[in-house]
Amino acid sequence: MTAQTGVLLRLDQAEVCIGSTRFGPFSFDVLAGERIAILGPSGAGKSSLLKVISGEYATANGNLSLGGMPVESLRPAALSRVLAVLPQSYQNTFAMPVELVIGLGRLGRVAGGDSNQIIRQSATLARAEHLLHRTTAGLSGGELARVHLARVFAQLWDVSGGLLLVDEPLTALDPGLALELFDRLSSFTRLRGHTLIAVLHDVQLALQEFDRLILIRQGQLYADCPSSVDAIPILERLFEVRFRKHHADDLLFICATATQGHS
Numbered sequence: 001m002t003a004q005t006g007v008l009l010r011l012d013q014a015e016v017c018i019g020s021t022r023f024g025p026f027s028f029d030v031l032a033g034e035r036i037a038i039l040g041p042s043g044a045g046k047s048s049l050l051k052v053i054s055g056e057y058a059t060a061n062g063n064l065s066l067g068g069m070p071v072e073s074l075r076p077a078a079l080s081r082v083l084a085v086l087p088q089s090y091q092n093t094f095a096m097p098v099e100l101v102i103g104l105g106r107l108g109r110v111a112g113g114d115s116n117q118i119i120r121q122s123a124t125l126a127r128a129e130h131l132l133h134r135t136t137a138g139l140s141g142g143e144l145a146r147v148h149l150a151r152v153f154a155q156l157w158d159v160s161g162g163l164l165l166v167d168e169p170l171t172a173l174d175p176g177l178a179l180e181l182f183d184r185l186s187s188f189t190r191l192r193g194h195t196l197i198a199v200l201h202d203v204q205l206a207l208q209e210f211d212r213l214i215l216i217r218q219g220q221l222y223a224d225c226p227s228s229v230d231a232i233p234i235l236e237r238l239f240e241v242r243f244r245k246h247h248a249d250d251l252l253f254i255c256a257t258a259t260q261g262h263s
């Protein structure tokens with residue numbers, strides 16, 4: 001399933017402290033081209049782990065390397081050609097032209113060239129083309145989510161072997177659009193051999209579309225396992241629920257039924 005081989009990202013005893021809260025230590029490798037879902041209860045530290053991986057949270061202890069280089073040694077322009085981040089929420093305080101927001105994905109590139117065309121193609125792929133002449137003022141949550149998806153598409157459009165980090169990318173979208181945009185995100189990463197790491201609440205999507213699950217509880221790594229039916233008992237313990245399983249059209253469907261204490 002992976003487009004390339006080799007370790008892209010390595011966390012070695014990486015630990016961060018935010019106020020009095022300690023996250024980690026986290027130690028795991030991510031192979032180039034892998035598709036990893038990070039799951040865990042609310043407040044477990046999933047977004048924080050993503051921020052450790054992106055370098056937004058500086059590690060208090062341990063090391064983080066990307067392509068064999070310590071992340072802190074990479075210059076921002078070089079990093080922006082490899083690493084794109086779609087956060088859980090976006091600042092929308094000021095009205096900014098949508099085209100400019102998408103174009104922020106091209107900041108690390110030499111100006112000119114085919115950037116304008118890439119911005120337009122990215123907007124089309126994210127179903128945001130009709131928003132190009134608007135500003136962010138007044139955009140709905142789902143429209144803003146599409147604009148930012150277009151921004152990360154623009155950032156990693158013309159490179160291969162990059163790393164895309166996304167935090168609950170589908171929450172503001174209706175089910176049809178969520179399905180369509182996940183498919184587009186998926187093909188975008190596969191075509192270019194990008195690695196995808198996604199924080200998700202959707203266990204079904206994680207089992208269906210991802211290679212590997214990184215499970216977090218109370219700021220610690222709870223489990224790191226292949227995304228398969230064998231992960232279901234681990235997920236049940238993590239979320240303290242029972243999952244009912246249904247098979248249809250060669251697919252496994254799961255549905256949370258009862259908390260483990262009330263079954």
Ligand SMILES: Nc1ncnc2c1ncn2[C@@H]1O[C@H](COP(=O)(O)OP(=O)(O)OP(=O)(O)O)[C@@H](O)[C@H]1O
Nearest residue numbers: 018019021040041042043044045046047048049199
């Ligand atoms: N910058 C910060 N300042 C203070 N507390 C923080 C900060 N970032 C995270 N936390 C706390 O750390 C814990 C984990 O937060 P995080 O956002 O990583 O959880 P999460 O698993 O992504 O949650 P959710 O599924 O609800 O989005 C929470 O209790 C949160 O309040």
